[in-house]
Amino acid sequence: MKPEDTERNDWFGYLHILNTTFDGFDFGMFRDQLVAANWRLHDRSGGDSGDDGDSPANGQLENTYLKAKNGANEIGDAQAAAEFFRKEMTFRRYQYVTQMREGESVHQRARAAWQWTANALLDVTSGYGERPSRVIAFSAAVIVLFAALFAVAWPVGPYGGGIGYLLLSLESFITLVLGGGVAVDDPLVRLLAEVEGFVGAFLIALFVFTLTRSIHR
Template sequence: MTESEHPDNTQPATCCYHEDEGFSCHEVALASGLCYWHDPRVVKNKPDDKAKLEAFARSGGMLRGISLKNADLEGIDLVKHHSKTGFDMSHAELYRANLQGAHMFNLNLEHASLMKADLREANIHCANLGNTNLLGVKLNGARIENIYTGKRLKQERMALHAEKVGEMEIALDYYEQSEEIYRNLRKTADREGLFAMAGHFIRKELVMRRHQMRRWSWERMISKSIDLFCGYGEAPLRVIGFSMALIFVCAVCYFFTGLSYDGNEHVFSLSQSFSQNVMLFLNCIYYSVVTFTTLGYGDFTPVGVSRAIAAIEAFTGSFTIALFVVVFVKKMNR
């Protein structure tokens, strides 16, 4: 942000708010050099501020970077009617703003701060909250369908950067904040019946909790394994993927360690023809599926090292199938 030169006394000075992206405000400046809406020292809690801000937005005024810290704007209507895009309030400061019952459909709040803002019963459907500070925001009863929070929260990005440069104490603090935000979003989604969204947020919440655990600890490794295996119970397709991978890997092991059929041992050999080895591998796939599902038809039997592989696969398979049923039923019940 840069200070503009004040023109002569015959013309009022314009607001000096400016962004590197090229956005500038051209409203009349106050003594501070900023206009009424961009001046952070002016608290917008007068009785007519809500109507004035609505009129300012609809007249094409610049909403990017406006300061609404501690503003009382209960029930304000900031919906850009008859338009596919909403008003742009990027970089806006809404710390502790009272926005109860506000209409903020499709509003762009990217890089803004909603820290401790009161959004109870507000409509923020389709709002862009990418890289927005959502710490402590009150969302009871808020409509949050199709909100966009980005791949990572603002605090999550800062935590990853702090961890990368070795500032672990700072990183842990940001991970803790991220966990709190995801928990808040998850609870709100649950109350609103948005169970798919809630499932995404609970997974992110648990990932943030994992990052706070001591590196290379058993607790953290187990948590990571559960995430990879089933997405903390929110990704049943991962269980299927793991099952297919295990069946294939075990089939390869049987291919080289051998199986017994009709009293004869069948194992890969370069002396066999290509077609014979292909048929053997297909039989190994078949046996691996039968073993994984614990059907055990008995036509093929393991020999030597294959016995240990078959025992591990059967145990893992029975556990995996049971887990898939639990995860799948959980998702369907939602």
């Protein structure tokens, strides 16, 4: 492809790229086309393979995006490397589904299930470390969820109102209580607060990581 060919917005809708080594390829020259194709290199369809794991090419697709990521890193194209990394991890997750179905032993299937769960959780919470906005959204959901759990476990309610549950949840999430907070004697409520504090510390660290990573990208 020549530079003048970049005027087309559908180049990657006509290409089928598989296990290709990108040696000095300038992805930046085709930035608009890649964005329009949702950074897909391997097919003409509108989406990636599903989690059904039926595609026998998932391993090849993971390797395809690994090579694309490495090629982007070689030329210093951080944005392309990040997007190809997300694709690589997505197709790795699809392989775990196949392993869960076709594993020769219970141990292999259980291990694949755990790897799929960890991979999917990393995608949902942070977009594989590339989406700080996902960490914020997931953190907000955690705060609301624990506020609801506090309401169930502690009918009396803290701070004299319904919004007190949300405030208690936020305090537990960031492990910061002003003025001594409220006295909590119920062991279940204390357990919920400690669990949320642990999750909150993890998500705060994850947000710092993804934000720093996105800035460097």
